[in-house]
Amino acid sequence: MLANNPNAYTGPGTNTYIVGEETLWIIDPGPEDIRHVDAVLAVVDGRPVAGILVTHTHMDHSPAAHLLKAAMQAPTYGYGPLCQLIAAETEEDVDTCFSPDNSLSHGTAIGMGRWRVIALHTPGHFPNHMCYVLPEQGVLFSGDHVMAWSTTAIVPPLGNFLDYMNSLDLLENVHANLMLPSHGCPVYAPFERIDAVRKHRHKRHNQVRMCLQAGVGDVHAIVGSIYKDADLTPSLYKAAYGCVQAHIDHLNVQGIGDPLEQAIVEA
Numbered sequence: 001m002l003a004n005n006p007n008a009y010t011g012p013g014t015n016t017y018i019v020g021e022e023t024l025w026i027i028d029p030g031p032e033d034i035r036h037v038d039a040v041l042a043v044v045d046g047r048p049v050a051g052i053l054v055t056h057t058h059m060d061h062s063p064a065a066h067l068l069k070a071a072m073q074a075p076t077y078g079y080g081p082l083c084q085l086i087a088a089e090t091e092e093d094v095d096t097c098f099s100p101d102n103s104l105s106h107g108t109a110i111g112m113g114r115w116r117v118i119a120l121h122t123p124g125h126f127p128n129h130m131c132y133v134l135p136e137q138g139v140l141f142s143g144d145h146v147m148a149w150s151t152t153a154i155v156p157p158l159g160n161f162l163d164y165m166n167s168l169d170l171l172e173n174v175h176a177n178l179m180l181p182s183h184g185c186p187v188y189a190p191f192e193r194i195d196a197v198r199k200h201r202h203k204r205h206n207q208v209r210m211c212l213q214a215g216v217g218d219v220h221a222i223v224g225s226i227y228k229d230a231d232l233t234p235s236l237y238k239a240a241y242g243c244v245q246a247h248i249d250h251l252n253v254q255g256i257g258d259p260l261e262q263a264i265v266e267a
Contacts, residue, residue: 001040003030005060008235011149011183014060017141018043019134020115026052026074027132027141028182032063040064041071050111053119054078054100055143055182056129059093066098075101077110079121079128092158104130122171124164125152133174140176140190148193149184151200155242161205161250168198208247219244 003014017027018040024047030036049072054062057078065076078100104110106121113136120131122145132141144152145167154164172194179190187193207226216222222244223237232240 001030001036001043003033003036003060005031005033008233009153009239010060011147013183015180015182015184016040016064017180019117020050022047023115024049025111025115025117026068028053028055028061028143029064029068031060032067034067037064037067037071040068044072049074051102052076053117053130053132054098055131055141056126057081057095057098058126058144059095061143061182062095062098069101077102077104077119079104079119079130081128092155094158120170120174122167124160124162124167125154126158127160129167131171133176138175138177140171140174140179142171142179142181142187142190144182146171146179146187146190146194146197147181147184148187151197153239153242154246155239156246156249159242159246161201161246162253164246165198165201168194168201204243205247205250208244209251212248212251219248222248 001016001018002012003016005013014028014030016030016036019025019027024044026040026049029052052065052068052074054065054076056062068074069076078098080103081099104119106119108119109116111117115134116136118133118135120133122129122131125144129143129145131143131145133139146152153159154161172191176190179187179193181187204226208222211222211225216225219241223240227240
């Protein structure tokens with residue numbers, strides 16, 4: 001179910017997935033939009049819902065959870081709420097109201113049989129980001145961590161480059177044959193898409209590192225250099241600025257000649 005919230009960050013909008021047959025799971029309830037909630041309820045059509053799973057607490061993903069919970073008497077699931085103190089330190093649109101009825105840890109399995117769900121903690125884009133796997137179906141719900149239509153923003157302080165790369169490795173090891181992101185179309189070759197995203201991040205990392213080695217340390221100057229051929233709107237410029245800062249933060253920890261350099265593949 002596609003929510004009507006298209007923009008520079010969501011692409012065509014947020015995908016809400018309805019999973020199962022007689023008993024259902026709802027994955028990513030979406031924004032607090034009563035029209036979207038009503039559309040989801042129409043498809044559910046009175047069938048029992050075992051739970052509402054949230055990938056993370058950006059405002060385009062979790063706010064509708066409380067409306068669906070009230071309408072369907074279904075519990076909510078997620079990694080957990082974001083610390084109010086952390087949320088206050090960022091300009092990102094964070095849902096500070098959501099707190100799951102059931103907090104999931106990495107590797108937790110819920111449900112049974114063909115529709116058993118395994119939760120994977122995948123920080124990097126967001127600290128409490130979860131992906132969900134249907135192992136019997138070979139389906140990976142990748143949230144915002146890997147999307148088909150765009151690369152993912154990694155914006156400090158909530159975004160972290162090393163966490164993001166480690167989570168990419170984790171998703172690659174799932175060996176799914178279908179990946180369903182929270183934005184954009186289904187991905188029928190998950191391994192290839194994950195690999196392409198990794199190569200893109202390596203390319204950007206190498207570009208930032210070379211700028212620093214050349215004495216260019218201002219983030220705006222680096223964005224202007226490596227995104228010079230991109231037509232960045234103000235909101236996309238903000239995302240690019242954040243991504244560059246995430247690379248710099250990692251290099252400040254690892255050193256400008258950091259070991260990731262050896263894995264860089266020019267795209």
